[in-house]
Amino acid sequence: MANFFMDAFQPQRPSEDQRASGPPAADDASTPTAASEDVADPPANDVSMPADDFQSRTMDPPYTGLVSPPKAHPRWWTPLAVSAASWLSFMIASLLMAILGVWVVFGELSSQLLGSMETMTKVSASRWGLLIVVVLPQLALVMPSIVAGKLSPVPFRQRLGLVRGHWPVWAWFAAAAATPLVGLISSLVVGSFMEESENLKEMSRIFRNHGESGFLFPLAMMIGATPAICEEFLFRGYVQTRLVRSFHPLIGIFVASFLFAAFHMDLVHVIAVFPMGMFLGVISYRSGSLFPAMLGHFVNNVISVVLVVMAPEDATDVLAAPAIMISMSIILIGLVGMGGTIFSIAWFKPAADNTTTTGPIMARLVPDNEHPADRQPADRHSADARPSISSPPYGE
Structure with a gap:
């Protein structure tokens, strides 16, 4: 193959x-050959x-x-270069969007406003300001990986893992249910020996204020969907799918997860999200698709926002009331989801001939990534014959 x-x-x-x-x-007189002088490139x-x-x-x-x-075997340094370009793009966009946010919220720009930390707190307290400083830099983060994917000779969907993979859809939701459990356990472990940083405390206060003002659902969707799409496109979609072809899959998953954690730039947050990054990397690799990781990332972020809003402001325990019911639900549902995820990892092997069909609706929504070499010879040169995420010649 x-x-x-x-x-x-x-x-x-x-x-x-x-x-x-x-x-x-030529077989036919009308068929041009490579030696024809008047044939177009x-x-x-x-x-x-x-x-x-x-x-x-x-x-x-x-x-x-x-x-x-x-x-x-693609070049190993390309995903690192794209990661560096994405980080630089994110930092520049964050600076520009902070200035834009100040202008939108205050209606003016001055050195006094731009040099005050309290200014950014007020910008984040504004709904429009929060939208500007959160969403737009994330879009800048993902642009280098999209450009690199477009320049790749491998089709864009296969390059970023935007294929159906070989897991059934129920396994996607099982992995999504297990992801908050991984995040909760990681937060409990890190919180037992490290105090929450001031940046995380300030972010929690901002989220709580927005949630209590009736902005909880839009806030949860914004914080849930934006990183789930942009960060997964970059770290699991582009970086990991290249690194696992250049090195052992575990090394590729580890490096991509480390870059994903380091991007959060807060020591406590970096340590806390690394296990979740490894989990998302494993399910993305074993499923042959980016969609389970995106779904799990989205569910984890939404539940995290809801927990922050519902927990008391002075609570230091993740399981503090009134969020105790949500936390217990995370544990119970997460255990069931983890069982389904482990079963899927063990049962649905990442082989080209193990593509699972999930029905006509899902087949239209997410095209199948059946390996072209496993089809009948007459279909190997069809328009659908594209290298899949699990196929050996995973290229540039």
């Missing part, structure tokens, strides 16, 4: 005998083109497309 894709993507030069005998005769990186036709059109001169053909 790997050789099929590598042959299809790798340009080949004609032999000396082929050069001496001239271009091969072939489209670059058209992976839907049949393998033989692709090779004949790219024999001589060498491959001159926008990007190089996919390689079996």
Whole structure:
């Protein structure tokens, strides 16, 4: 299967005998050949083109497309460079959005306002200000990974793991139910030997004030959906899927989870979210899809916001009332979800021939990533024949 894709993507030069005998005769007089002088240049990186036709059109001169053909082992430093570009983009956008937030909330800009920490607290206390300083920098964070995915010779969905994978949909929800349990246990363990930082306390106060003012549902959706999409696109979608092809999967998952945790830039938060990053990395890799990790990240963030709003302001225990009922629900539902996740990891192997069909509705929503080499020979050169996230030639 790997050789099929590598042959299809790798340009080949004609032999000396082929050069001496001239271009091969076409099956049909109307079919242009590589030696035709009046034929237009072939489209670059058209992976839907049949393998033989692709090779004949790219024999001589060498491959001159926008990007190089996919390689079996992608460059390991590319995801690190994209991570650095994403961090820089996020920091620049955060600075610019802070200035924009000050202007929107106060209606003016001055050195006194821009130099005061209290100013940013008031900006975050405003609904429009919070939207500006939270959502827009996250969009800047994800842009480098989207650009890198678009430039890849591997189709965009496969590059970022936006495929159905080989887990059934119920396993997605099982993993999503287990994710808050991982976050809760991690918070309890870290809270037992580290005090909550001032930044986290201030963020909790801001969330609580917004929630008590009737903004709980929009706040939970904003804090839940934005990082779940943007951060997962970058760390699990682009970085991890490349690193697990360059190194052992555990090393790739570990490095991607470390970068994900380090991005939060608060020591307590970094330590607390690292186990959740590892869990999301494992389910993304084993399922062959980014969607379970995105769903789990979303559910965890939504529940975290609700817990912060419902917990007393002076509470230091995650399980303090009145959030005790939600916490117990997290534990009970999370244990069931963890059982389903462990079963899915053990039962649904990340093999190309183990794609699970979930019905016509889900098939239309999320296209299948069936390995093209497992199809009938007549279908291997169809438009749907794309390398999947679990296929060996996972390229650039």
